[in-house]
Amino acid sequence: MDLIITNANILTLDNEDRILFGSVLVEDGIIKEIGRVRTDNKKKVYRVLDAEGAFLLPGFVQTHVHTGQTLFRGMADDVELLDWLNKYIWPLEAAHNERSVYESARLSILEMIASGTTTFLDIGLVHNTESILRALSESGARGVICKMLMDGDGIPKGLAQDNSESLSEIRFLKEKYHRGCNGRIMIGVGPRFALSSRERSLVEAAEFARGEGLIITTHSSENIKEVLSIRDRFGLSNIAFLNKCGVLGENSVIAHCIWLEPSDLEILKDSGTSVAHCPSANLKLASGFARVPEMLKYGIEVTLGADGAPCNNNLNMFNELRLAALIHKPRTGPVNMNAKTVLRMATIGGARALGLDSEIGSIEIGKRADLIVVNNRGIHTNPVDNIYSTIVYSSMGSDVSCVVVDGNIIYQNGTHYLWDLDEIVRKSNEEKGRLLKRL
């Protein structure tokens, strides 16, 4: 059924950053009117959602998450990145099966929806990608699900896969799922990071992604040891090495980019590559502070992601908004990373990074209706002075009262349209228990 959301404080996040009071009319999943909406001469029946003065925003777009890791929440606190990977995350990922991945993905996607994320880029897992796709399909959310590639030396047996096999599996997934569910589902290519793929595999993966018109994503320059190891092995910065392999480009999203060399900024900018900034994870793993204000000034598209539950430990975009606004101020001054800048990174910026900005990322006529209603009557958000400030500095995930994707209400007042929250919590605990036994 078509939808009218009335009495909303609408943050459009369009090019003029217009804020309007009024309604949004949605037909066939597309935004048809904004502001003053006249339905009196129309014959159709609409579902009416009274926002009662709440904020209406475009849904958040996260450009870097690991839905396969959410069962491992809180299991690897207070360790260094490379230990975190080798001793905890890789063995845990290798112990996954079809069911545990499905429950991990359901839990992840539901946490994201409940805190306002409507689109995400998942760097995925080596195996059981179809479990994630099944969860995404049921969830009603929008996502780019990458199959992860790992074929370098020293990869645990359960995670290593021959590159040609990986790419042919992605081809299969693309044919079966890409732009399915009315376009909500997309397939991508996710080499884990430079040290976990052979150089030739990176070249092949990049060529493949470009040829098929798919997003490619990877981690880079997250940790000083990682960067030094790549320079040692290839004589290049991590970013320059990825560029040499063809991984950078307009279809490319690179997570972290903390330990950049000065020339890396130019490479990122010239190649049209987007960056996924993950402040919680960068702090928790003691990786460092990405030079986000400098990247933005340079014209690089910097977007936001929560990364994984074992290094965050949430998938809640409000945490990342607040941190992205706060943590760069001591170094660059209090005026940098203001609330509006950060909110644009989390919406239209993310949509641009995924090549979806003609479809989502702002509230504009002709775009798909991916919308969130954020309650503004909270004790913790009042008085409201500036709406951007309220969203970024004062609101929390639980203020999201309604989530619309493609014109469909998929979450409202704590209830998902299809999934039972308590059942998902219970099943995720059960599957975690079984996974630990397999380990």
Next chain:
Amino acid sequence: MDLIITNANILTLDNEDRILFGSVLVEDGIIKEIGRVRTDNKKKVYRVLDAEGAFLLPGFVQTHVHTGQTLFRGMADDVELLDWLNKYIWPLEAAHNERSVYESARLSILEMIASGTTTFLDIGLVHNTESILRALSESGARGVICKMLMDGDGIPKGLAQDNSESLSEIRFLKEKYHRGCNGRIMIGVGPRFALSSRERSLVEAAEFARGEGLIITTHSSENIKEVLSIRDRFGLSNIAFLNKCGVLGENSVIAHCIWLEPSDLEILKDSGTSVAHCPSANLKLASGFARVPEMLKYGIEVTLGADGAPCNNNLNMFNELRLAALIHKPRTGPVNMNAKTVLRMATIGGARALGLDSEIGSIEIGKRADLIVVNNRGIHTNPVDNIYSTIVYSSMGSDVSCVVVDGNIIYQNGTHYLWDLDEIVRKSNEEKGRLLKRL
């Protein structure tokens, strides 16, 4: 009526950091039994609260807040500290009246309670302290309310007050309110910071506080310009200057302590002074990173506070817990500031700073029952691996389902026992409007 909380995962935060499953029995506001509770041979009637497996913690203790500033939430984003004070906060504070302070305090205290804070140290305002005390008394929470002292040069007319007048007002407040409401209410002395009081006034205030057995609190070493200005004027570090004035000591809580000189650590330690670390505010005002891990290693009592709504922009301890755990890791490594350390700062550490650790700060037999129930069934907190990690890294303010102070349930499932949330939001907006007209 006396209270039994059953089926709780009890984080005692006692000296052994015991975690128990079971019940807590409260009589006359005092914790009488923990764990296995036998009521069969007792004749009394108890109120039973079934925690249904949720976490039961001591309520959080915030050691630095400004309840008088909450009406100004979001009104002074993205400016430097000294501008923030002179151009925004001081003129706004000077425009307060009795009613606006009361509404500001109600909003503040309710936000704190709803997110699990049961005790706070408020540095207060120069005028209308009784409005804050009225709000605290009604709220059911516990607090040390300081009257703020400002009598230096360049203080706006509406804020400056002769020091002897200030101290005699504190004496009056002490006699009327101190340890009233069954001990919940305490009075303190709050010179704003070294630059806004005459040196002699600081000496007098410190002597007064020590003589009367009251907490004294001030801001120090928050901003590089502030520190340089004090060194310029007095030839001492900010901390050494406060020490010279007698302000430091076991009854003293100093907020921020970012720009410390090496010898300041020794002064803080030797004097038994506690530090209130305010991570959100320090980031937002670009003040810098306090050397918290170093202070803790040195044996200094470092505690947590949200500071004020215009520099945070919340009064939610969960934000400060998460930030305190995260922001020091890039500099000092991922093992520092682990979840348990931070949670102890937020509970028993805060209680020690306020001289209340024999009464509150942990769940132990004989202590007063200041307790919070934190829901652990959330999509965003599951699976739970380590309870400290869940509280610090994954939980949010809205997970607090019940708040008990002095054995009384003062907040449960979004409802305060006395105050109407919607009315407080409405009135705070009205009073903010009137205040802006007066400005």
